[in-house]
Amino acid sequence: RTGLPDRLIILPRGVVLFVETKRPKGGVLSPAQLVWLSMLGRLGHAAVSVRNKEEVDELLSEYT
16 A cells, blocks of 8 residues: 555564655655554554664664
8 A cells, every 4th residue: 555654563472663764865755655553553562764874773672
């Protein structure tokens, strides 16, 4: 589907993360991506955009 996050990360204990990846410089979320991230968040899922390895590491540290 257009706008659906790039990555689905499935972790132990039923943790599921929806992750949109963007370039560190200049990567912009499209309107469809904003809608998906918002909708998934309202449904109680972790749905985020990340731009670099540090943000990925931070995200994973929150859920592991």
